Amino acid sequence: MRHDVWIPPVHRDLTGGEERVQIEAVTIGEVVTALEQRFPGIAARLTHEGQLRPGIAVAVNGVVTPRGLRQRLDHASEIHFVPAMAGG
Amino acid sequence: MKSKVIVATTINGEELEFLCEPRQSLLEVLRDVLGLTGAKEGCNNGNCGACNVLLDGVLVNSCLVLGVEAEGRTVETVEGMASGGQLHPLQQKFLEHAALQCGICTPGFLLAAKSLLDHNPDPTEAEVRHWLAGNLCRCTGYDKIVRAVLDAADTV
Amino acid sequence: MTTTTTSYKVIGSRPLRPDGVDKVTGRAIYGADVRLPGMLYGKVLRSPHAHARIVSIDASAALTLRGVRAVITAQDLPAIGDKIADLGESVVNLRYASNNILAHDKVLYHGHAVAAVAADNVHIAEEALALIKVEYEVLPHVLDGKQAMSANAPILLDDLRTNELGKLGNAPTNVAEHIRHQRGDLDKGFAEADVIVERTFHTATVHQGYIEPQNATALWNEDDQVFVWCSTQGAFSVQEQLAELLQIPISRITVTPTEIGGGFGGKINVYLDPLAALLSRKAGHRPVKMTMTRAEVLTSTGPTSGSHIRVKMGARRDGTITAAQAELIYEAGAYPGSPVGAGCGVIFANYRLENLQIDGYDVVVNRPKASAYRAPGGTNAAFASETVVDELAEKLGIDPIEFRLRNAVREGDRRPDGPEYKRIGLIETLEAARSHPHYTAPLTGKHRGRGVAAGYWGNWGGKSSATATVNSDGTVNLIEGSTDIGGSRASIAMQLAETLGLPYEDIRPQVVGTASVGYNDVTGGSRTTFGTGWAVYEVGKKILAEMRQRAAEYWDVPVESVQVADGVFAHNGDQMSFRELAGKLDTPVTASASVHPQNYGPGFGVHIVDVEVDVETGKVEILRYTAAQDVGKAIHPSYVEGQLQGGAAQGIGWALNEEYVYDDKGRLVNASLLDYRMPTALDLPMIDTVLVEAPNPGHPYGVRGVGEVPIVPPAAAVANAIYRAAGVRMTELPMSPARIVAALATQSTNAA
Ligand code: FES
Ligand code: FES
Numbered sequence: 003m004r005h006d007v008w009i010p011p012v013h014r015d016l017t018g019g020e021e022r023v024q025i026e027a028v029t030i031g032e033v034v035t036a037l038e039q040r041f042p043g044i045a046a047r048l049t050h051e052g053q054l055r056p057g058i059a060v061a062v063n064g065v066v067t068p069r070g071l072r073q074r075l076d077h078a079s080e081i082h083f084v085p086a087m088a089g090g
Numbered sequence: 091m092k093s094k095v096i097v098a099t100t101i102n103g104e105e106l107e108f109l110c111e112p113r114q115s116l117l118e119v120l121r122d123v124l125g126l127t128g129a130k131e132g133c134n135n136g137n138c139g140a141c142n143v144l145l146d147g148v149l150v151n152s153c154l155v156l157g158v159e160a161e162g163r164t165v166e167t168v169e170g171m172a173s174g175g176q177l178h179p180l181q182q183k184f185l186e187h188a189a190l191q192c193g194i195c196t197p198g199f200l201l202a203a204k205s206l207l208d209h210n211p212d213p214t215e216a217e218v219r220h221w222l223a224g225n226l227c228r229c230t231g232y233d234k235i236v237r238a239v240l241d242a243a244d245t246v
Numbered sequence: 247m248t249t250t251t252t253s254y255k256v257i258g259s260r261p262l263r264p265d266g267v268d269k270v271t272g273r274a275i276y277g278a279d280v281r282l283p284g285m286l287y288g289k290v291l292r293s294p295h296a297h298a299r300i301v302s303i304d305a306s307a308a309l310t311l312r313g314v315r316a317v318i319t320a321q322d323l324p325a326i327g328d329k330i331a332d333l334g335e336s337v338v339n340l341r342y343a344s345n346n347i348l349a350h351d352k353v354l355y356h357g358h359a360v361a362a363v364a365a366d367n368v369h370i371a372e373e374a375l376a377l378i379k380v381e382y383e384v385l386p387h388v389l390d391g392k393q394a395m396s397a398n399a400p401i402l403l404d405d406l407r408t409n410e411l412g413k414l415g416n417a418p419t420n421v422a423e424h425i426r427h428q429r430g431d432l433d434k435g436f437a438e439a440d441v442i443v444e445r446t447f448h449t450a451t452v453h454q455g456y457i458e459p460q461n462a463t464a465l466w467n468e469d470d471q472v473f474v475w476c477s478t479q480g481a482f483s484v485q486e487q488l489a490e491l492l493q494i495p496i497s498r499i500t501v502t503p504t505e506i507g508g509g510f511g512g513k514i515n516v517y518l519d520p521l522a523a524l525l526s527r528k529a530g531h532r533p534v535k536m537t538m539t540r541a542e543v544l545t546s547t548g549p550t551s552g553s554h555i556r557v558k559m560g561a562r563r564d565g566t567i568t569a570a571q572a573e574l575i576y577e578a579g580a581y582p583g584s585p586v587g588a589g590c591g592v593i594f595a596n597y598r599l600e601n602l603q604i605d606g607y608d609v610v611v612n613r614p615k616a617s618a619y620r621a622p623g624g625t626n627a628a629f630a631s632e633t634v635v636d637e638l639a640e641k642l643g644i645d646p647i648e649f650r651l652r653n654a655v656r657e658g659d660r661r662p663d664g665p666e667y668k669r670i671g672l673i674e675t676l677e678a679a680r681s682h683p684h685y686t687a688p689l690t691g692k693h694r695g696r697g698v699a700a701g702y703w704g705n706w707g708g709k710s711s712a713t714a715t716v717n718s719d720g721t722v723n724l725i726e727g728s729t730d731i732g733g734s735r736a737s738i739a740m741q742l743a744e745t746l747g748l749p750y751e752d753i754r755p756q757v758v759g760t761a762s763v764g765y766n767d768v769t770g771g772s773r774t775t776f777g778t779g780w781a782v783y784e785v786g787k788k789i790l791a792e793m794r795q796r797a798a799e800y801w802d803v804p805v806e807s808v809q810v811a812d813g814v815f816a817h818n819g820d821q822m823s824f825r826e827l828a829g830k831l832d833t834p835v836t837a838s839a840s841v842h843p844q845n846y847g848p849g850f851g852v853h854i855v856d857v858e859v860d861v862e863t864g865k866v867e868i869l870r871y872t873a874a875q876d877v878g879k880a881i882h883p884s885y886v887e888g889q890l891q892g893g894a895a896q897g898i899g900w901a902l903n904e905e906y907v908y909d910d911k912g913r914l915v916n917a918s919l920l921d922y923r924m925p926t927a928l929d930l931p932m933i934d935t936v937l938v939e940a941p942n943p944g945h946p947y948g949v950r951g952v953g954e955v956p957i958v959p960p961a962a963a964v965a966n967a968i969y970r971a972a973g974v975r976m977t978e979l980p981m982s983p984a985r986i987v988a989a990l991a992t993q994s995t996n997a998a
Binding site: 111113121125126127128129130131132133134135136137138140167168169171172177181184185186187188190191192193194195196197200215218219220222223224225226227228229230231232233234235236237 | 260262263265266267269270271272273274275276278279281369454455456457458459505506507508509510537539540731732733882884885887888891892893894895896918919920924925926927928930932933
C-alpha cells in the first residue's frame with residue numbers, strides 16, 4: 003500500500019527540499035525505515051530508542067494516533083509528523 | 091512558645107471559647123484552631139475576599155482581623171448560612187445558576203452577597219457588581235454569580 | 247441556536263451538580279483543608295535574586311530552633327541525569343524539572359526554591375527560613391526573550407544547545423528550540439497581494455491566577471509508601487512526576503486529589519508535593535502540609551510566556567489572503583518549554599492558506615518556568631494575527647466577519663502544520679456571531695468601538711478510565727479519576743445517565759485517587775467532558791450488555807431476544823425496568839472501561855466586544871461582550887456557558903491589566919493581588935454566549951472540548967475594538983491605561 007508522507011519543513015534539508023513522498027509500508031515504523039533508506043539521518047530526527055521522539059506525534063489522515071510507530075496502515079493514507087501539543 | 095490568649099466569642103450562633111496566639115489571624119483561628127475550613131485563604135492580605143466572614147454583621151476579610159479581635163463579638167461563616175436543613179436562598183441560587191465552577195471563591199461571595207442583601211434587599215446589577223468588587227473569582231467571569239445574587243434578592 | 251436534531255433525555259438539561267451542596271456550605275475539602283494527626287507545616291526558602299550561583303547553604307541555626315523538624319535542600323533530591331520524560335501533558339528534561347523544584351547549583355529566577363523546612367507550625371517554619379544562611383554569587387540576568395537571544399546575553403543553562411530545525415547546535419545559548427511550519431511560496435503569495443500588513447507585537451508574562459494557592463500534604467511511611475493529598479488537575483500525573491523526581495516506583499505512591507480551587511493549566515506541574523514528601527521522611531515520617539502564599543504563587547508557579555511576535559499578511563482586493571508569515575519568540579522562563587509550538591499552531595489556524603511560514607523560538611530567561619495556561623500560547627498568537635487580519639479587512643473595506651468568512655477553514659482544508667481538518671465549525675460560528683443582535687446593534691457615543699476576533703484551539707483526547715457499579719435499588723455509583731474543576735462530575739454523570747437510559751439523579755459520581763480507579767490523564771486540554779465522557783459511555787454500554795444478559799437469564803430466553811430502550815428491558819411482552827432488574831441481581835454488576843480517543847477535533851470561537859476608551863486616562867471599559875463558540879454538543883449548557891464566560895474574563899484581564907513587573911535587579915515587584923490586577927465584577931459586563939452546536943462526529947454524544955478556546959480571541963477582539971474607538975492599533979499587551987495614553991500621544995504627534 004502506498005502512502006502520502008509529508009516531510010516536516012524542518013527535515014526537508016534531508017530530502018533535498020521534497021515536501022511529500024510516496025512510501026510503501028504497513029506500519030508507521032515501516033514508514034520511518036523506508037524514509038531512512040531514502041534520506042539517511044531522518045529516522046534519528048523522528049525517533050529515539052525505537053519510539054517517536056518525545057514532542058513528535060504522527061497523524062494518519064488528520065488524526066493523531068497514540069500507537070505511534072506501531073500504528074497499522076490499512077488503507078492508503080496521508081501521514082504527517084507533527085509537533086505534539088498540550089493544553090491547560 | 092508564644093503565650094496564648096483565651097478568646098470568648100459567638101460563632102454561627104454558638105458561644106464558645108478558643109485559645110490562640112496574638113499573632114494569629116481570625117482566618118487562621120477559624121481554619122486551624124476551630125476546624126471551620128469554609129473560609130478560604132486566597133491571598134492573606136485583603137485582596138481576594140475568599141476569607142470573608144461577617145463580624146458583628148459587618149463583612150470583613152478574616153485574614154486582616156486578628157483572632158483576639160473576635161472577643162465578645164459574633165462571627166458568621168459560610169458554615170452557618172444554611173439553617174434547619176434548608177440552604178440559604180443565596181446558596182440555592184448559586185447552585186441553580188451554576189454560579190460556581192471550582193467553588194473556592196464561593197464561601198466568600200456568599201457572605202459578601204448576604205451582607206449586601208442585609209443592607210439592600212433589592213439591589214441593581216450595578217450595585218451587586220460594586221458590592222462584590224472585593225471578591226475575586228477567576229473561573230466564572232462573574233456573570234452567573236451576579237445573576238444568582240439578583241435572583242436570590244427577588245426570592246428573599 | 248442549535249443545528250442538532252438528535253434528541254436526548256439528559257444531555258442538554260441543566261441539573262444541579264453533585265458536589266454543589268458541599269461547595270456552597272463550606273464543607274468541601276480543598277487541599278489546604280486537609281488535616282492529619284501529628285501534621286507538621288512546611289515552608290520554602292526562595293531566591294531573592296534573578297540569577298545567582300549558590301555558594302553555600304547553612305541551615306544549622308534553623309535546625310536549632312525549637313519546633314523545627316527537618317530542613318531539605320537539593321542535596322536531598324536524588325541525582326537525575328538528562329532524561330526526557332512525558333509528564334502530565336508536556337515533555338520535560340527531568341534534570342531541569344528537579345532543579346526547578348529545588349535549585350541545585352544556580353538559582354534562575356526570583357522566587358526559585360532553595361531549601362524547605364518542616365516545623366510544628368507555619369510561624370515557626372517561617373522563622374526558621376530566616377535563619378537559613380545562603381551565600382550567593384549574583385550573576386547578570388536577562389528577562390526579555392529577544393535580549394536573551396542576543397550574542398552577549400547571560401547564559402542561564404551552560405549545557406543548553408539550540409535544537410535548530412531538528413539539528414542540535416554546538417554553542418551555549420538561551421534558545422532551546424527553533425521550529426517551523428512552511429508551505430507554498432511566500433514571495434509569490436506576497437507578490438499577489440494588493441494589501442500587505444506587517445506588525446510586531448509584545449505580550450507580557452501573565453499568571454493563571456487561580457484563587458486557591460498551591461498546596462500539598464505528604465506522608466512518607468516507614469515502609470517507604472508515600473501518600474499525597476493535594477489539589478491537582480491530575481492525581482496520576484502527580485504520581486508519575488513524584489516517581490521520576492524521587493526515583494521511587496509508582497506503586498509506592500498514592501495520590502488522593504482534594505477539591506481544587508482553579509487550575510487553568512497551572513496545577514499540573516508539581517512544586518510542593520516532592521518537598522513535602524522529602525520533609526516527611528526526614529522529619530521522622532510525620533505528615534507535612536505545605537501551602538503557598540499568594541506571593542509565592544506569583545513568583546514561583548505558572549506563569550505563561552511573555553512573547554515577541556511579528557506577523558505579515560497579504561490579501562487580494564477580493565479579500566483572499568495570499569500569504570502569511572509569522573515569527574514567534576516565547577519566553578519559557580528558567581527552563582525550556584514555552585508553549586511556542588502551540589502558538590505556532592494557533593496563529594494562522596483559522597485561515598485557508600496556500601503560502602505560509604511560521605517560525606517559533608523557545609527561549610529561556612530569568613523568570614519562573616512557564617507552565618500551561620488555558621490554550622497555552624494561543625492568546626498571544628491570536629492577539630497578533632487577529633489584529634493584523636482586522637487591519638487587512640479595514641484596508642480592503644470589507645466587514646471583518648465577512649473577511650474571515652472568505653478565508654475561513656472548513657473540512658478538508660489544511661492546518662498550518664499539514665494535516666487536513668475534519669468536520670469543524672468555524673464557518674457556523676462566524677455566521678452565528680454575524681447574525682447575533684450584538685453585531686448589528688447601534689453603538690453610539692464618543693470613543694466607543696466594536697471589535698471582533700476569532701480563535702482556535704486544537705483540544706485533546708487523553709486517556710480516561712472509569713468504573714460503575716449497579717446498586718440493588720437500580721441507582722449507579724460512578725467512580726472516575728478526572729479532577730472536577732468546573733462541574734465535570736455533572737457532565738460525566740449525565741453522559742452515563744444518557745447511555746443507561748436512567749435519570750441523572752440515579753447516578754452518583756465520585757472523583758477518586760490513584761489507588762481507586764484506572765489511569766486518567768489530567769483535566770486539561772479541554773478533554774474531560776470529551777474523554778472521560780467517552781469512558782463512561784463505554785462503561786454504560788458494558789453495564790447495559792451485562793444487564794441484558796441477566797434479564798435474558800431471568801426470563802430464560804436467548805439474550806438476542808431481549809430489547810433494551812430507555813432503561814427498560816423487554817421480551818415478548820414482558821418488561822422489566824433497570825431498577826426492577828437491579829433488585830433481582832444475585833451476582834453484582836460492575837463494569838470498567840479505559841479509553842484513549844483521538845477524534846477530539848479542534849474548536850473555534852468568535853468574540854464581539856464593545857469598548858469605551860477614556861482618552862484622558864487611557865482606561866478601557868468593556869461595555870458589552872458576546873462569545874460564540876462551536877461546542878460540538880453542550881452536555882450541561884450552564885457549565886459550557888461558564889467556560890465561555892470565564893475564558894473571556896481571563897482574556898480581558900490579559901488584554902487590559904495583567905502583567906509581571908520586574909525591577910532592574912530582576913525581582914518581581916507586583917507579587918500580590920493588589921498589584922497583579924485581575925478583573926473584578928465591576929470591570930466586566932454580563933458576558934453573552936452563543937453555543938453553536940455542530941456535533942463532533944468523533945464522539946458518541948458529539949462533544950467537543952470547550953474550556954480553552956474562549957481565552958484565545960479576547961485580547962485581539964478588545965484591541966480591534968480599541969482601534970475603532972480611539973483610532974490606535976495597539977501592539978502591546980496589556981493595553982493598560984499608560985500604554986493607551988502613550989499610543990494616543992504618538993498618534994497625535996504623527997498626525998501633527
Ligand atoms: S485571603 Fe483574605 S482577602 Fe484574600
Ligand atoms: S468558581 Fe473558581 S474562583 Fe470562583
